[in-house]
Amino acid sequence: MNNEENIQQEQKKESFRDRIATVDAQGKRKWIFAQKPKGKFYNIRTYVSFFFFLIFVTLPFIHVNGRPLFMFNIPQAKFIIFGKVFWPQDFFIFGIIMITFIVFIVLFTAAFGRLFCGWVCPQTIFMEMLFRKLEYAIEGDAAKQKLMAAGPWTSEKIARKATKHIVFYLLAFIIANFFLAYIIGVKELWAMMHHPADNVGNIAALMVFSAVFYAVYAFFREQACTVVCPYGRLQGVLLDKNSMIVAYDYKRGEERKKINKSEERTAGDCIDCHQCVKVCPTGIDIRNGTQMECVGCTACIDACDHMMESVGFKKGLIRYASENGIANHEKLHYTRRMKMYTGLLIVLTGLLTTLLLSQKDVKATVMRTPGLLFQEKGTDSISNLYNIKIVNKTMNDIPLTVKLEDHNGTIQQVGNTIHVKKEGQGAGSFFIILPKEQIKQRKTVVHVSLYEGDKKITTVKTNFLGPISSTN
Ligand code: SF4
Ligand code: SF4
DSSP states (O other): OOHHHHHHHHHHHHGGGGSOTTBOTTSOBOOOOOOOOOSHHHHHHHHHHHHHHHHHHHGGGOEETTEESEEEETTTTEEEETTEEEOGGGHHHHHHHHHHHHHHHHHHHHHHTTHHHHHTOHHHHHIIIIIHHHHHHHHOSHHHHHHHHHSOOOHHHHHHHHHHHHHHHHHHHHHHHHHHHHHHOHHHHHHHHHOGGGOHHHHHHHHHHHHHHHHIIIIITTHIIIIIOHHHHTHHHHOOTTSOEEEEOHHHHOSOOOOOTTSOOOSOSOOOOOHHHHTOTTOOOGGGOOOTTOOOOOHHHHHHHHHHHHHTOOSOSEEEEOHHHHHHOOOOOOOHHHHHHHHHHHHHHHHHHHHHHTOOSEEEEEEEOTTOOOEEETTTEEEEEEEEEEEEOSSSOEEEEEEEOSSSOEEEEESSOEEEOTTEEEEEEEEEEEEGGGOOSSEEEEEEEEEETTEEEEEEEEEEEOOOOTTO
16 A cells, blocks of 8 residues: 555544534535443433532532532522632632633643533533433334334324423423522522512523523434533544543454354454444544544443443453554553642642631721822811721621720721621721821821620721821
8 A cells, every 4th residue: 555545544534523423515414312321421421410410409509508519500600609608709719710720720631531411511420320311212223212202293293302301301400490590599489489579580481491401402302512512622633642532443443344153353343233322412433543522421432331241351451541552552551641630739729728718707908098188187187088888798797886995095987986887888988087196197007806796707907197206
């Protein structure tokens, strides 16, 4: 074979990468009728998904100090993570959480490939462990589904399709309710159910979420992973030859050949039964190598193990392994790149923990009133006017008074005690009055504290402007 022929053959071999498996040469969608997987991994994934569903439906009901454990109220820019509330003022913390999360994803993917997609991603879990299981129950296995799709609209087909879509919509509606609970909280959700007329916005959001979930699980399906999900598309840069992936052992499997009991087998262990392709929910052939569409669901491992067992070959022709593991029989190991990512992750997590722990429930910002310098107060004192803004993240209304913590001066509050409503914001103004002899420089650092009765809530530092005392 000359060089040109070699190149052509190589191009032909790689031509499957020119388009995704679920779209044909004309750009039309190819519907995947995935066979139901059976085996060890599928069973474990089923148990893991039960646990996931349990967490998903339980978390919105868990409250800490009167607040949900988690809430992601995007419209009000209010987030609660592990019972701690974050507002737009804390956006930098949210930024660090996002960076930590991205580094975690990068590290995790470098080490464990798409383990997240196959085992934990809500899209995969809901699709494969809930909606597809129901589809098998209503429409039958993959072969029956295919036959029904190609056949005429008989009364049985109409009944089964209608049942499936009603069940899918109801499930999507239930999921949308829980999803909304993570955004507005269960109490609001409850109120919305009891007074729908007062909650038109939330009802509209619920209908939109239900429609989107229904459309995704009934029609869009694996396209969410192969076309939309950015994580899937990043695999090419995140994975390396030491990453753990679902891989076909081409060294052992090739050359593929159907089993023929009447002759001595000289080919590889792959008996070309296509079971690994038939069970794949994204419709790919894992024997072509690592592909962007593979969501690491392990269905092909179970299918191939079953075939290997039935023909008396060793299991694990498709297994969790690294590219180096397959090519050079290297064991999965902890690489320098992974160590580097881990170091970065530890630093970020440390920073994040410190920031979270040092978060105060009442925060105050004190600023001198713009445009004003200082005022003479009688013959021996100077005053500065300040504005104070207070953020109260607690679940109680707080009446606050301002006190000077250092210097022998006084505070004169403008108006009465500042009342800050629970989970609200308050503002006020006050004068700091200092005797002239205490002012030794143009800017003097002063500390003011906020008190609720006798209880000090927080202390803030600010500057006091004045002329340099003539006694110095
Ligand atoms: S190739 Fe295997 S692991 Fe990847 S999506 Fe298909 S069945 Fe799942
Ligand atoms: S299931 Fe295993 S034996 Fe069958 S085609 Fe796939 S890799 Fe080959």
